[in-house]
Amino acid sequence: MKWRGRRGSRNIEDRRGRGIGGGAAVGGVGGLGLLVVVIGWFFGVDLTPLLQDGAVAPDRSSGGPITEADRQAGEFVSVTLADTEEVWSDIFARQVGEPYRPVTLVLFTGVTQSPCGGASGATGPFYCPVDRKAYLDTAFFTTLSRQLGASGDFAAAYVVAHEVAHHVQNELGILGQANRIRAQSSTERSNQISVRLELQADCLSGVWAAAARDRFGSIEPGDIAEAMNAAARIGDDTLQRGAGRVPRPETFTHGTSEQRQSWFATGYETGDITACDTFSAERL
Template sequence: MRWKGRRGSTNIVDRRGRGSVTRGAGGLGFGGLLLVLAIGWFFGIDVTPLLQGGGGASVQTEQRRELTQAEIEQGQFVSVVLADTEEIWAEIFARQVDGPYDPAELVLYSGVTASPCGNASGATGPFYCPADERVYLDTEFFTTLEQQMGAGGDFAAAYVVAHEVAHHVQNELGILGEANRIRRQVSQEESNAISVRIELQADCYSGMWARRAQERFGTLERGDLEEAINAAKQIGDDYLQRRAGRVPAPHTFTHGTSEQRARWFARGYEQGDIRACDTFGAERL
């Protein structure tokens, strides 16, 4: 992915290098810790109790430290990707929505930080909070994505950012608020089904972003598109449940299958039209 030397976004709030750190993760090794965090994010559960259990007290302390060179570069990378989403969605809104696009802010953090949607931590993973219209991201998740989920590459990481920004796009269009309103009024199974449509639409919007990033900035290099599609496949509900040793249970899916996620991303990339991403009106997901 070609990103170095490009403009970064001013809508970055960098909280890294400060904040509370929880010590006493119950004896989990580094690999085990990353896997627990990944499963927590993909299944939408807070695994903090798992990190704090296993013998020994959990103590939170305030820490301030210098960012590593890797963290600095990760921050620059995220800033450029965010800037690209701002330009691209402003253009798409002007052409297809006939209205302005108000970009989201993105909070970079390490360890734990607060949000109106609850505490953000490695256990929650990247997420979009509609209450303050911010994306929350611990860039350590990119390591989890590569080492534990088999979805490495800078464009796979860019897809993660684009997917969360896509939830802000849904919020701007009024889709996210309405979908979540309905989710609160129906059964858990019906709510899960709506969640799948939300997530697949965000994947489709991410594909739209990838197409315009290539057309406008010449971002993609050989293999980049495959990286994003592979990442979409690696985080399908069916794949993750099998990996966890479970028989896939469709009524519990909240993000869609590997095949669905990859296909809706590809649909957005190929068609580049918001109307093509109407998962709520689609008979077949």
């Protein structure tokens, strides 16, 4: 992905290096389990199966000095976010007929707080509709690459684009409506709705990727393969198998690897948000 030397976003809230009290408790497996209960369904990357088995651990449990890797990751996220702002502003103008209000992305190290609960790099990035912000510990990119096997800058861009896609859903009124229905549903039904939300976000990420290719010429050979690999690595079935379990579809909240790849491809191939209507799809 061609990103160096390009415009960054102003909608970054940088909390890196600050840390919060109680970092050790939140960083432990027990603390993470509580976080998953509070805000688990907001996560763009559901690492719950691995967390419960101790297979994924945070790189750090509290704020610390900003490293050169942190600095570069922050710049990368800023450029990617700026790209999403331009793309979605244009798409909303052409396909929605409404202005797009950009998301604010919070960068943090270790742990931080949000209106949706505590956040940790180990549990993955997430979007909080209460304050309309996405939260990301850039150390998660290391987890994504080293522990989940999804390396490459476009794999990281896919993660950012997925969280922005949840904001797009919020802007379109989809997220709030789905949330209200889930609150009145059984656990299994709630999970089914969550899967459709997440797959739609994958599709919208593909729409963004197609627009970024045409608008910025930023996509290089192999980039889409990196995104597809990342989508495969974070499918519910793959994560559950990685934790030594037999996949249980009734517990899925994000979709299988095949589904996540398929819906990203749909968005990328069509470039049309109407093609991302997972809620009307008979087969996911």
